[in-house]
Amino acid sequence: MSSIAVIGAGKWGSALYHALNAKNPCFISSPTPRKMANFIPIEEALKCEYLIFALSSQALHTWLQTHFKNQNAKVLIASKGIEAKTGLFLDEIFKEFLDESQICVLSGPSFAAEVEKHLPTALMINGKNLTLCKEFANFFPPFIKTYIDDDVRGAEICGAYKNVLAIASGICDGLKLGNNARASLISRGLIEMHRFGKFFQAKEETFLGLSGAGDLFLTASSVLSRNYRVGLMLAQNKNLQEILQTLGEVAEGVETAFAIEKLAKENQIYTPIVSEVARILEGKSVKNSVEKLLKQSDWI
Numbered sequence: 001m002s003s004i005a006v007i008g009a010g011k012w013g014s015a016l017y018h019a020l021n022a023k024n025p026c027f028i029s030s031p032t033p034r035k036m037a038n039f040i041p042i043e044e045a046l047k048c049e050y051l052i053f054a055l056s057s058q059a060l061h062t063w064l065q066t067h068f069k070n071q072n073a074k075v076l077i078a079s080k081g082i083e084a085k086t087g088l089f090l091d092e093i094f095k096e097f098l099d100e101s102q103i104c105v106l107s108g109p110s111f112a113a114e115v116e117k118h119l120p121t122a123l124m125i126n127g128k129n130l131t132l133c134k135e136f137a138n139f140f141p142p143f144i145k146t147y148i149d150d151d152v153r154g155a156e157i158c159g160a161y162k163n164v165l166a167i168a169s170g171i172c173d174g175l176k177l178g179n180n181a182r183a184s185l186i187s188r189g190l191i192e193m194h195r196f197g198k199f200f201q202a203k204e205e206t207f208l209g210l211s212g213a214g215d216l217f218l219t220a221s222s223v224l225s226r227n228y229r230v231g232l233m234l235a236q237n238k239n240l241q242e243i244l245q246t247l248g249e250v251a252e253g254v255e256t257a258f259a260i261e262k263l264a265k266e267n268q269i270y271t272p273i274v275s276e277v278a279r280i281l282e283g284k285s286v287k288n289s290v291e292k293l294l295k296q297s298d299w300i
Helices: 011-021 057-067 090-094 112-116 130-139 152-174 179-199 204-208 210-219 226-235 240-247 252-267 272-281 286-295
Strands: 004-007 027-029 050-053 074-077 103-107 121-127 144-149
Touching: 004 011, 011 027, 011 050, 011 112, 050 130, 057 090, 057 252, 074 090, 074 130, 090 103, 090 152, 103 130, 103 152, 103 210, 121 130, 121 152, 121 210, 130 144, 152 179, 152 204, 152 210, 152 226, 152 252, 152 272, 152 286, 179 204, 179 210, 179 252, 179 272, 204 210, 226 240, 226 252, 252 272, 272 286
Parallel strands: 004 027, 004 050, 050 074, 074 103, 121 144
Antiparallel strands: 103 121
16 A cells, blocks of 8 residues: 655645545645644655645745655645745756656646535646656545646646736736626736746646646635635735735745746746736735736737
8 A cells, every 4th residue: 555645734735635535545744733633743754655745835945955855755746836036846846856757746726625525626647757647646536537747847837827816816806897807817817827838838738728727717716715815905905914914824826926027037028917916915006006907008
């Protein structure tokens, strides 16, 4: 029997643990001890053959440098984001510790609350080692339909970018701009996300599938999304620190906005929506940002 552990016991990590444990014996661990079934210390969890990481993307690098020692581990990255201070994608961080053949990425529409209730969804597992992708796919229960592909970079970009666009969508709804405006924003955001991904040689079909359009449409249209809720509160002119304290959870889109903007500037990629989200997070008036986007003849 394969040994499996989820690293990270927040809402997403806990939901993944319950989903996987429905079909296979599974452990869970996190930097902070929790009272829950099959919770084991980090040191024990890292000895497992299969590791699913659901830690905060911004804390991941430092945590791995401090704790990670299992050179034979097979890893599924369930975190979503880009490291803000370096611009590194998460699989690039893991490549400092493992060969790329040991790394897969999970993506697709998956609110933790619904996965916890065993409601159906479909997810993508991307990796250069398709055999390993299939191994991870086989761990998932019947209510989660899994597909596999090798577009690691596309999956990473979609998972990171959609959180920033969800903030923008929350702002749009918070300002009561209407359904037409939200649909326009999301569709143009998808094109912006694809343009960014094209530079990094991601597959076009990734952005049209579960990882891209599927996860974007979900995250950018529901209060179950913490990033969408950040946007709603920004539209109410609340400052960022107040919002994050109210949220009580990590909203990956906040730091990811700056990470994407950094990469976009370095590589001369046009990302007007992400750039305006970054300015709003720094304190710019949301109404001024909306007016700027509407006046830009080329933002679409």
